[in-house]
Amino acid sequence: MEAADREAIGAVGFAAWAAGGAFEDSYRNPEVIAKVQHEFAVFPHKTKGEIFVAELDSEIVGWGAREGEPNYVSDLWVHPDHQGRGIGRALLVHLCGLIAAEGLATVRLDTHARNEGAIRLYERCGFTIIWHGIEFSKSMGVPLEKVHMEKRLV
Known part of the structure; x- marks a missing residue:
């Protein structure tokens, strides 16, 4: 991964987060926004996991990551200008395929409980809320309403 790729990954993640309608206005104060922007900027530099990118015309437009447990998808972000084009689905299918190839029985992920678009995508890809x-x-520094989702692979 090039230095410019790390910058693009952070920028895409933050743009997708900032455009999301799942978060209450109380989370959109300047301190929380600055903290989240910083977390996206440093994630590609400090992750011990794997990051997979989606590119269109040599531009990073989305990315997914595995960090933590081997069957855990920690991140899936698509720039708002490119959402609804199957990029998130393609990234998720790729990540699930890697996890299945490792012989793991399930894939897990988490998202904000009001992130309806992401939840619809995950459910269409076979995930259920558990x-x-x-x-x-930790990235926002506030309590959030979340869902944990899982997909059986075998």
Whole structure:
């Protein structure tokens, strides 16, 4: 990954987060926004996991990551200008294929409970909600209403 790729990955992730309608206005204060923007900027530099990008005309337009548990998709972000074109689905299918090839029985991911577009995508890809509750978001520094989702591979 080139330095410019890391910048693009951070920028795409932050743009997708900022355009999302899932977060309450109380989370959109300047301190939270600055914290989230910083987290996206440093993620490609500090992750110990794998990042996979989607490109159109040599431009990074989306990315997905595996960090933490081997069957956990930690991130899936598509720039708002490119959403609805199958990019998120293609990234998710790729990540699930890698996890299946490793012989793991399930794929897990989490998202904000009001992120209806992402939840619809995940459900269309075979995921089901296995938990719904409040969790503290380290990247935002606030408690969030989240869902944990899972897909059986075998």
